[in-house]
Amino acid sequence: MTYFLVIPSSLPSVYITSCGYGRRGRSRGRSSRSCDGRASSSDDTQRRRVGTEAEKKAISLLSKLRNELQTDKPFLPLTDNCLDADIWNKYLEYHHTLLNENNKKISWFQSPWLYVECYMYRRIHEALVLSSPISYFDVFKESKERNFFESQEAIKTLCSYLQDLKKRIENLDEKQLKDEFLKLFQIVLWGNKCDLALSPNQSIPQTSSPLAVLEDLKPYILVNNLDYLWSLLISRKKMRQETFSITRVDFIMDNAGFELVTDLVMADFLLASKLATEIHFHGKSIPWFVSDTNKNDIYWLIEQLKAANTKCMSECGINWEYYLKHSWIYQDHMFWTLPHEYCTMSQVATDLYAELEKSNLILFKGDLNYRKLVGDRKWDFTVPFHQALNGFHPAPLCSIRTLKTEVQVGLAPGQGEEITDTDPQWMTTGKYGIFQFDGAL
Ligand SMILES: O=P(O)(O)OC[C@@]1(O)O[C@H](CO)[C@@H](O)[C@@H]1O
Numbered sequence: 071m072t073y074f075l076v077i078p079s080s081l082p083s084v085y086i087t088s089c090g091y092g093r094r095g096r097s098r099g100r101s102s103r104s105c106d107g108r109a110s111s112s113d114d115t116q117r118r119r120v121g122t123e124a125e126k127k128a129i130s131l132l133s134k135l136r137n138e139l140q141t142d143k144p145f146l147p148l149t150d151n152c153l154d155a156d157i158w159n160k161y162l163e164y165h166h167t168l169l170n171e172n173n174k175k176i177s178w179f180q181s182p183w184l185y186v187e188c189y190m191y192r193r194i195h196e197a198l199v200l201s202s203p204i205s206y207f208d209v210f211k212e213s214k215e216r217n218f219f220e221s222q223e224a225i226k227t228l229c230s231y232l233q234d235l236k237k238r239i240e241n242l243d244e245k246q247l248k249d250e251f252l253k254l255f256q257i258v259l260w261g262n263k264c265d266l267a268l269s270p271n272q273s274i275p276q277t278s279s280p281l282a283v284l285e286d287l288k289p290y291i292l293v294n295n296l297d298y299l300w301s302l303l304i305s306r307k308k309m310r311q312e313t314f315s316i317t318r319v320d321f322i323m324d325n326a327g328f329e330l331v332t333d334l335v336m337a338d339f340l341l342a343s344k345l346a347t348e349i350h351f352h353g354k355s356i357p358w359f360v361s362d363t364n365k366n367d368i369y370w371l372i373e374q375l376k377a378a379n380t381k382c383m384s385e386c387g388i389n390w391e392y393y394l395k396h397s398w399i400y401q402d403h404m405f406w407t408l409p410h411e412y413c414t415m416s417q418v419a420t421d422l423y424a425e426l427e428k429s430n431l432i433l434f435k436g437d438l439n440y441r442k443l444v445g446d447r448k449w450d451f452t453v454p455f456h457q458a459l460n461g462f463h464p465a466p467l468c469s470i471r472t473l474k475t476e477v478q479v480g481l482a483p484g485q486g487e488e489i490t491d492t493d494p495q496w497m498t499t500g501k502y503g504i505f506q507f508d509g510a511l
């Protein structure tokens with residue numbers, strides 16, 4: 071069963087596919103419980119019935135959501151009693167007070183786009199949560215998996231490159247190491263083209279060799295602060311040889327599938343090169359913006375790699391599974407799936423802010439993170455990134471993002487206008503990218 075939530079204007083479309091509960095035609099007639107405790111067919115029938123009811127409920131809630139959206143109804147408070155529901159509901163009240171007009175309501179076409187989009191994904195989650203026993207079914211799982219399978223060739227190339235690089239890494243001089251660092255970071259950047267929120271029914275797989283195209287893509291990097299990242303990490307590495315300190319790098323992850331592979335390759339490289347000693351990954355705790363990574367996506371990906379019949383891929387899978395058990399730290403926090411701008415993190419999620427303060431470098435992946443970093447405002451292109459962060463400075467940070475929405479700061483005078491002349495769609499196609507750094511070196 072495929073349920074299509076048609077969403078007008080600039081909002082993304084969402085496919086909800088059957089969750090597999092209550093499928094017809096699996097059980098054949100009556101039978102009693104077997105002596106090994108397996109369920110009887112009447113148990114099966116009961117389970118299918120419950121599953122079908124749950125599916126129907128989820129679909130009706132999603133239909134209702136679609137209708138509210140299409141007819142620009144006021145936003146409704148969440149009713150699912152999840153831990154974050156109160157925060158969402160308070161945020162809604164706060165936005166109502168901002169409107170400052172008694173008869174105006176926060177609604178789909180009248181409210182800030184960042185808020186509207188986040189609210190839509192949270193309401194999709196609510197529809198599932200309220201439909202037990204499929205409450206924690208990931209409606210985007212299928213699209214995420216498709217992106218992974220369609221990017222097999224590129225993933226193989228990357229895994230092979232990494233395995234080979236790790237064999238020679240001890241013998242690289244500083245310049246050679248820097249070259250590898252720059253190369254892998256560019257792969258991480260262009261991996262962000264692969265999100266599914268813009269076209270959920272159409273996976274944009276990475277088909278060509280990601281390494282072969284890097285030179286051709288260089289002109290599309292509008293802000294390139296990779297040298298700052300290199301200076302920061304290499305000077306800490308040198309310092310560590312005299313003092314016993316750590317270098318912690320945090321990935322605020324974005325999309326699963328190919329982009330996730332690029333993140334894991336980067337993390338592996340940073341540790342192997344001793345440019346970092348500690349890696350933290352921050353994922354989403356609910357299905358989010360179609361392709362965003364949650365814990366299951368990482369473990370699913372690792373299982374796929376382990377089972378691959380290409381040695382370099384299975385080696386990566388085995389290594390990454392080991393690192394996730396022993397040295398890489400995966401964490402999620404509800405703040406990442408709230409609509410809040412990051413400048414509010416120190417008040418709204420004090421614990422997360424304190425955690426990020428321990429980092430030596432935070433990598434914010436993707437377009438949505440950028441919008442939340444700079445508050446999704448219509449900034450002048452030349453406003454400094456530091457200023458647009460509006461007080462959000464937990465540690466040195468870098469946004470690694472391909473441009474998919476109309477917000478960009480920190481450009482040189484005239485740079486934005488010049489690109490607009492030649493390529494009017496430059497802010498929304500994912501063709502351009504940035505490495506934008508903020509922090510003391
Ligand atoms: O954060 P990502 O994965 O790079 O991009 C997510 C995204 O494509 O989804 C939304 C589309 O409506 C926009 O916020 C953004 O462009």
Ligand SMILES: [Mn+2]
Pocket residue numbers: 265267324325359361362436438
């Ligand atoms: Mn995303």
